[in-house]
Amino acid sequence: MIQPETRMELLVSLAKRRGFIYPGSEIYGGFANSWDYGPYGSELKRNIRDIWWKRFVTGRQDVYAIETPIIMNPKAWEASGHLETFSDPLVDCKRCRKRFRADHLMEQLGRDPAAIDLTGVNCPECGGELTDVRHFNLMFKTFIGVTEDESNVAYLRPETAGGMFVAWKNVRDSLHKRLPLGLAQIGKAFRNEITPGNYIFRTREFDQMEIEYFVKPEDAPQAFEMWLGEMKRWCEEVLKLRPANTEYVEISEEERAFYSARTIDVEYQYPFGQKELYGLANRTDYDLSRHQEVSKEDLRYLDPETNERYIPYVIEPTWGLDRTVLAVLAEHIDIDEADSVSGDKEPRMVLRLPPILAPVKVAILPLQKKDDLVGMAAPLAAMLREAGIATEYDTSASIGKRYRRQDEIGTPWCITVDQDSLTDQQVTIRDRDTMEQVRVSVADVRAWVEERLK
Amino acid sequence: MIQPETRMELLVSLAKRRGFIYPGSEIYGGFANSWDYGPYGSELKRNIRDIWWKRFVTGRQDVYAIETPIIMNPKAWEASGHLETFSDPLVDCKRCRKRFRADHLMEQLGRDPAAIDLTGVNCPECGGELTDVRHFNLMFKTFIGVTEDESNVAYLRPETAGGMFVAWKNVRDSLHKRLPLGLAQIGKAFRNEITPGNYIFRTREFDQMEIEYFVKPEDAPQAFEMWLGEMKRWCEEVLKLRPANTEYVEISEEERAFYSARTIDVEYQYPFGQKELYGLANRTDYDLSRHQEVSKEDLRYLDPETNERYIPYVIEPTWGLDRTVLAVLAEHIDIDEADSVSGDKEPRMVLRLPPILAPVKVAILPLQKKDDLVGMAAPLAAMLREAGIATEYDTSASIGKRYRRQDEIGTPWCITVDQDSLTDQQVTIRDRDTMEQVRVSVADVRAWVEERLK
Numbered sequence: 001m002i003q004p005e006t007r008m009e010l011l012v013s014l015a016k017r018r019g020f021i022y023p024g025s026e027i028y029g030g031f032a033n034s035w036d037y038g039p040y041g042s043e044l045k046r047n048i049r050d051i052w053w054k055r056f057v058t059g060r061q062d063v064y065a066i067e068t069p070i071i072m073n074p075k076a077w078e079a080s081g082h083l084e085t086f087s088d089p090l091v092d093c094k095r096c097r098k099r100f101r102a103d104h105l106m107e108q109l110g111r112d113p114a115a116i117d118l119t120g121v122n123c124p125e126c127g128g129e130l131t132d133v134r135h136f137n138l139m140f141k142t143f144i145g146v147t148e149d150e151s152n153v154a155y156l157r158p159e160t161a162g163g164m165f166v167a168w169k170n171v172r173d174s175l176h177k178r179l180p181l182g183l184a185q186i187g188k189a190f191r192n193e194i195t196p197g198n199y200i201f202r203t204r205e206f207d208q209m210e211i212e213y214f215v216k217p218e219d220a221p222q223a224f225e226m227w228l229g230e231m232k233r234w235c236e237e238v239l240k241l242r243p244a245n246t247e248y249v250e251i252s253e254e255e256r257a258f259y260s261a262r263t264i265d266v267e268y269q270y271p272f273g274q275k276e277l278y279g280l281a282n283r284t285d286y287d288l289s290r291h292q293e294v295s296k297e298d299l300r301y302l303d304p305e306t307n308e309r310y311i312p313y314v315i316e317p318t319w320g321l322d323r324t325v326l327a328v329l330a331e332h333i334d335i336d337e338a339d340s341v342s343g344d345k346e347p348r349m350v351l352r353l354p355p356i357l358a359p360v361k362v363a364i365l366p367l368q369k370k371d372d373l374v375g376m377a378a379p380l381a382a383m384l385r386e387a388g389i390a391t392e393y394d395t396s397a398s399i400g401k402r403y404r405r406q407d408e409i410g411t412p413w414c415i416t417v418d419q420d421s422l423t424d425q426q427v428t429i430r431d432r433d434t435m436e437q438v439r440v441s442v443a444d445v446r447a448w449v450e451e452r453l454k
Numbered sequence: 455m456i457q458p459e460t461r462m463e464l465l466v467s468l469a470k471r472r473g474f475i476y477p478g479s480e481i482y483g484g485f486a487n488s489w490d491y492g493p494y495g496s497e498l499k500r501n502i503r504d505i506w507w508k509r510f511v512t513g514r515q516d517v518y519a520i521e522t523p524i525i526m527n528p529k530a531w532e533a534s535g536h537l538e539t540f541s542d543p544l545v546d547c548k549r550c551r552k553r554f555r556a557d558h559l560m561e562q563l564g565r566d567p568a569a570i571d572l573t574g575v576n577c578p579e580c581g582g583e584l585t586d587v588r589h590f591n592l593m594f595k596t597f598i599g600v601t602e603d604e605s606n607v608a609y610l611r612p613e614t615a616g617g618m619f620v621a622w623k624n625v626r627d628s629l630h631k632r633l634p635l636g637l638a639q640i641g642k643a644f645r646n647e648i649t650p651g652n653y654i655f656r657t658r659e660f661d662q663m664e665i666e667y668f669v670k671p672e673d674a675p676q677a678f679e680m681w682l683g684e685m686k687r688w689c690e691e692v693l694k695l696r697p698a699n700t701e702y703v704e705i706s707e708e709e710r711a712f713y714s715a716r717t718i719d720v721e722y723q724y725p726f727g728q729k730e731l732y733g734l735a736n737r738t739d740y741d742l743s744r745h746q747e748v749s750k751e752d753l754r755y756l757d758p759e760t761n762e763r764y765i766p767y768v769i770e771p772t773w774g775l776d777r778t779v780l781a782v783l784a785e786h787i788d789i790d791e792a793d794s795v796s797g798d799k800e801p802r803m804v805l806r807l808p809p810i811l812a813p814v815k816v817a818i819l820p821l822q823k824k825d826d827l828v829g830m831a832a833p834l835a836a837m838l839r840e841a842g843i844a845t846e847y848d849t850s851a852s853i854g855k856r857y858r859r860q861d862e863i864g865t866p867w868c869i870t871v872d873q874d875s876l877t878d879q880q881v882t883i884r885d886r887d888t889m890e891q892v893r894v895s896v897a898d899v900r901a902w903v904e905e906r907l908k
Contacts, residue, residue, distance in 0.1 A: 019628035025527035027623055027749040032598055034523045036621045038628060039637075042519035046507075053500075058844055061835065065496035069488045069659055070642065073479035090600065099600070141602075142594045142610070144486055144646065144658070146544065146553070156596070156610075167490045169481055174473035174492060176850060183493075188524065188642065192598065204598070205523055295481040381515065390512055396630060 002335055004271040011271070011333050012199060014349055015041065018408050020329070021200060033196040033203050040409050043359035043390065045207075045325050049186055051238055051356060052209050052319065056184060056230070063182035063211060064175065068163025070188060071154050076166050077139065079294035080287065086158060087135040088194050089116055095128025101194060102133045114255075138191045140204075156190035161316060164212045165287045169299055179301060179312055180223060182213040186321070198272050200322045207321035214312040216303070217285065224262055224282050227317045231266060231278060239324065240354045241331050245269040246277075259286035268327045277327055279318045285311040328357060332410070351410030352433055355453055360411045362449055363392045365402050367418040377417040380427070380442060387446055389453075407432060413449065456789055458725040465725070465787050466653060468803055469495065472862050474783070475654060487650040487657050494863050497813035497844065499661075499779050503640055505692055505810060506663050506773065510638060510684070517636035517665060518629065522617025524642060525608050530620050531593065533748035534741065540612055541589040542648050543570055549582025555648060556587045592645045594658075610644035615770060618666045619741045623753055633755060633766055634677060636667040640775070652726050654776045661775035668766040670757070671739065678716055678736050681771045685720060685732055693778065694808045695785050699723040700731075713740035722781045731781055733772045739765040782811060786864070805864030806887055809907055814865045816903055817846045819856050821872040831871040834881070834896060841900055843907075861886060867903065 002010075015021040020041035024034030037045055057063050077083045089102035103113035105121065116133055123130055140156040143149075157163065164183045171183060186209045196202045215223045228248070235241045251263040266278035288311045292299040300309040329351070337347040355361060364381040366373035374395065381393035392411070394402050399416065406414050414430045421427050426439045429448065440448050456464075469475040474495035478488030491499055511517050531537045543556035557567035559575065570587055577584055594610040597603075611617065618637045625637060640663045650656045669677045682702070689695045705717040720732035742765045746753040754763040783805070791801040809815060818835040820827035828849065835847035846865070848856050853870065860868050868884045875881050880893045883902065894902050 016624070017628055019625065022621060022624040022628075024523050025530060025620055027620060027745065027751040027753075028527040028529040031523075031525075031527035034525065034527075036523070036617065036624065037519075037521035038621070038625060039518035039520060042521045043512075045521065046519065054842065058497075058842070059839055061839065061845075061847060064493035065491075065500065066493060067491035067496045067499065069478050069490070071485075071488065071644075071659060073482040073485035073488075075482040076479060136600050140596045142596045146590050146648070148595075163490065166479055166481060167476060167492070170470070170476040170490065171473065171492060174471055174476075190525075194600070205525060291481065297481045299481075385513055385515065388508065388512070391515075393515060 002337060007330075007333075007335065008199070008271040010335055010346060010349065011329055013346065014333070014351075014408055015329065018405070020044065020409075033193075034205075035200050035203065040359040041325065044328070044353070044357060044410075045321060047357050047359070048239075048321065048324055048328070049207075049209070052234075053184075053186070055234070055238070056211060060182070062180050063184050063213070064171070064177075066164055066167060066171065066183045066185050067187065068160070068167055068185065070157050070190070071142070071144070072157065072163060072166060074154055075294065076162055076291070077155055079290045080162050080165070081290065082139060082155075082158060082162070083137070086139060087137045089133045090136050090194065091118060091130045091133055093123035093126060093128045093130055096123060096126040098123065098125050099194070100124070100130075104195075136192075136194065138193065140190045140192050158191050159189050159318075160185045160187045160208045160210045161212060161287075161318070164210070165291055165314075168212075168214070168288060168291075169297060172299075172301060178304065180213060180215045180219065182211050184209070184211045186210075198270070198275075200326050201270065201272075201275065203322065206323075209319040209321055211317050213315040213317070214301070215315060217310065217313045220261065220282050220284070220313040220315060223315045224280065227280055227315055228264060231280060231317055231319075234319075235266070238354070238356070239328055239331070241268065241327060245331065247274065257281075259284055268323075270326065271330055275323075277320065277323050279316075281316050281318075283314045283316050285313055287314060288312065328353065348404075348407075350407040350432065353410035353412075355412040358410045358412055359390065360392045360406070360409060361390045361413065361453065363394055363402070363406045363411050363414045365394055365399060365406075365414055365416050367399060367416050369395045372422055373417050373419070376421060376442075380415070380417070380445065384446060384449070387450075389446070389449055403430070412452075415445065456791060461784075461787070461789060462653070462725040464789055464800060464803065465783055467800065468787070468805075468862055469783065472859070474498065474863075487647075488659075489654050489657065494813040495779065498782070498807070498811060498864075499775060501811050501813070502693075502775065502778055502782070503661075503663070506688075507638075507640070509688070509692070510665060514636075516634050517638050517667070518625070518631075520618055520621060520625065520637045520639050521641065522614070522621055522639065524611050524644070525596070525598070526611065526617060526620060528608055529748065530616055530745070531609055533744045534616050534619070535744070536593060536609075536612060536616070537591070540593060541591045543587045544590050544648065545572060545584045545587055547577035547580060547582045547584055550577060550580040552577065552579050553648070554578070554584075590646075590648065592647065594644045594646050612645050613643050613772075614639045614641050614662045614664045615666060615741075615772070618664070619745055619768075622666075622668070622742060622745075623751060626753075626755060632758065634667060634669045634673065636665050638663070638665045640664075652724070652729075654780050655724065655726075655729065657776065660777075663773040663775055665771050667769040667771070668755070669769060671764065671767045674715065674736050674738070674767040674769060677769045678734065681734055681769055682718060685734060685771055685773075688773075689720070692808070693782055693785070693811070695722065695781060699785065701728065711735075713738055722777075724780065725784055729777075731774060731777050733770075735770045735772075737768045737770050739767055741768060742766065782807065802858075802861075804861040804886065807864035807866075809866040812864045812866055813844065814846045814860070814863060815844045815867065815907065817848055817856070817860045817865050817868045819848055819853060819860075819868055819870050821853060821870050823849045826876055827871050827873070830875060830896075834869070834871070834899065838900060838903070841904075843900070843903055857884070866906075869899065 019038035022036040025031035102116045106113040143152045247267045249265045256263040261282040263281045268277040288299045332352045334350045366377040384391040416428045430437045473492035476490040479485035556570045560567040597606045701721045703719045710717040715736040717735045722731040742753045786806045788804045820831040838845040870882045884891045
């Protein structure tokens with residue numbers, strides 16, 4: 001039985017070695033929890049993004065796309081409350097200079113982290129005296145224009161949601177659609193985290209997929225249930241996460257934000273523990289009311305059925321994209337210690353990704369690098385690529401090594417072109433998971449693959 | 455004949471009114487050249503992005519995806535030269551306090567803007583004395599962690615290219631591919647511009663689509679020609695820009711960057727003048743050599759054919775995504791002043807977008823809002839959406855108004871369901887450009903549309 005730490009180490013190692021995820025700025029000694037997505041990681045991420053989009057935006061008649069800037073007018077963050085309250089409580093040890101999150105210290109002491117009181121508490125490292133609690137805002141700050149003074153301060157958005165509330169009025173006025181009406185955005189958000197870590201789980205910049213679903217207040221509970229169902233089906237049907245690894249945690253009234261009428265955290269059993277993957281909240285009319293109050297603009301919706309004007313309620317399902325990539329990798333990496341190839345440092349690993357998520361769908365492998373085999377294999381690869389199927393063509397090493405490489409990047413089907421192919425116009429398709437091999441006519445390969453990707 | 459200024463005003467007005475592009479943070483009085491993409495603008499942008507990706511990444515065997523962070527180790531920007539030289543030269547008037555770009559003042563005086571000398575030059579506004587030239591770096595600055603001191607300074611990337619050079623070593627070592635090898639990235643870049651403007655043409659944050667194409671030094675000129683051809687075909691075949699509106703400007707040795715062996719700017723005739731749309735450069739081995747020098751890592755490529763080690767040359771084609779959106783809107787907006795509908799303030803406008811770019815492909819419009827028509831039309835819309843075709847369903851107004859709305863958002867085909875449809879199971883498809891109407895069997899609608907989107 002592989003320990004979770006070992007499992008995590010093997011995953012990180014495979015992801016680097018096979019071009020999924022590299023340490024960021026590595027040639028400069030790295031950089032503070034930043035990561036590059038390599039070719040296969042980028043394509044895996046893009047597949048998740050595209051399937052999400054098709055499922056929740058273009059595939060629905062009630063959800064519309066939107067793209068708002070990373071740097072907005074700072075008044076928006078004043079209205080949303082981020083300027084005042086989006087902060088971590090920090091204390092420093094006056095003796096050893098170590099810095100701690102005050103709420104984490106409270107937790108370690110078995111006390112309520114929401115009511116911080118560190119009277120009489122000393123540094124857990126050296127016993128020194130602690131400073132008073134300081135609140136450190138998590139928004140990255142920058143300056144617009146030449147002078148770096150307070151009047152030019154702006155912030156990198158800490159979530160994509162804010163821009164959707166700010167744009168609500170323009171959407172309402174240009175679309176003329178009835179409620180329910182959702183806005184969807186995928187993009188970067190930034191948080192100046194004091195304690196990032198756990199690989200790509202918590203980084204200072206990350207991609208969010210968010211929907212703000214505007215509804216009549218009385219329809220909010222039902223819309224919440226609808227999105228809860230959608231999130232469950234997403235986890236099970238698209239990502240193929242085992243239900244045993246996923247928990248839908250109902251957040252109690254005391255623990256959730258004061259404006260939230262209901263919150264559920266979707267948690268996943270990562271190798272380093274059960275952590276938040278997604279969130280779903282009934283934010284009531286809090287956000288639009290705040291923006292209406294601060295901006296003095298009328299953000300109400302005119303209901304054409306009742307002729308009433310009201311602030312819609314908002315159901316907000318949020319998906320962390322990088323956390324999804326990590327959950328998918330952790331869920332589907334299959335490590336077989338018994339099957340370690342002799343001489344290799346690492347055990348045999350197969351990334352059993354659902355085919356629609358796999359960065360490469362098909363690898364075309366001529367059995368040997370001979371002119372006649374290459375002459376048949378290369379055009380087959382080009383044809384599949386032309387048809388929009390992510391296809392690799394590889395002649396670089398022994399067939400065993402090439403299979404192993406494709407197994408590690410999660411390619412569901414390897415197609416070999418051999419001497420017989422030249423006469424019978426058939427190729428061998430090997431299934432990554434069953435290891436079964438079938439002979440398929442070259443003319444039918446495309447349809448064979450497309451059928452299985454539906 | 456409509457004046458370019460009027461044309462631009464009408465475009466901006468339509469884009470706001472119809473949900474393509476809104477002023478950013480508008481409820482807070484706007485914000486310094488920032489814009490929101492509304493539902494149709496976001497989908498237009500996404501279509502451009504997706505077609506680009508399919509054409510230049512998944513559709514090719516020599517270009518791979520990559521995603522690198524917006525905030526990198528600042529040493530990367532030291533090596534690239536951005537910290538030292540990516541700046542605008544500014545002067546202030548000591549009397550009226552106005553600020554000017556020194557190179558722009560030189561141009562206005564008919565002098566060489568590359569050799570700034572403002573001795574004896576006074577403020578063009580008030581005649582006051584000017585300060586010395588100060589160089590203002592265009593990179594947005596932020597701070598990582600709690601303390602805002604120099605040791606924690608980091609920058610928002612001013613281009614996506616930098617991250618690809620920094621990740622080159624990991625890509626080389628994990629992919630084991632032969633040259634030529636391209637890396638492609640789409641993402642945000644940020645520049646603290648002193649003079650942004652012209653709508654979405656020059657904004658402080660923008661999306662780039664960039665490829666770094668690594669080649670053997672002797673293959674660079676040929677690879678340059680190959681990408682020049684690709685860029686031309688992209689403009690003509692995908693965006694359908696009239697060749698008369700596009701110019702490929704060869705940049706002379708004196709004007710181009712010192713490390714560039716050849717540069718071509720792709721310029722487009724915007725309503726506000728001919729401006730840079732894309733760029734193509736032979737950057738030689740400059741970037742990787744600089745990073746090798748500063749990082750002390752061996753960034754050479756081992757050529758398996760010759761067993762030589764060398765720094766590859768890089769051909770860099772760059773596409774501005776927001777500038778593409780603007781060029782496409784400007785190119786395809788068709789304004790017919792003679793056909794102004796009476797009572798309307800604006801002339802009749804049709805967005806004649808190429809169908810593959812259009813945010814909505816099909817609008818399903820029941821002729822009246824009657825149960826039997828709706829009962830036939832709604833499932834047809836759902837079926838097309840399910841098939842991945844961007845479809846709108848609209849029952850909101852008179853048929854004339856609904857046609858007009860679809861013309862303004864560029865929908866190529868409007869499908870009406872009328873009383874006859876109930877008996878003959880046929881619908882009427884109206885072509886946006888020819889205004890021709892054809893009757894098509896409901897069962898054939900999907901295939902009819904898909905055929906035309908190929």
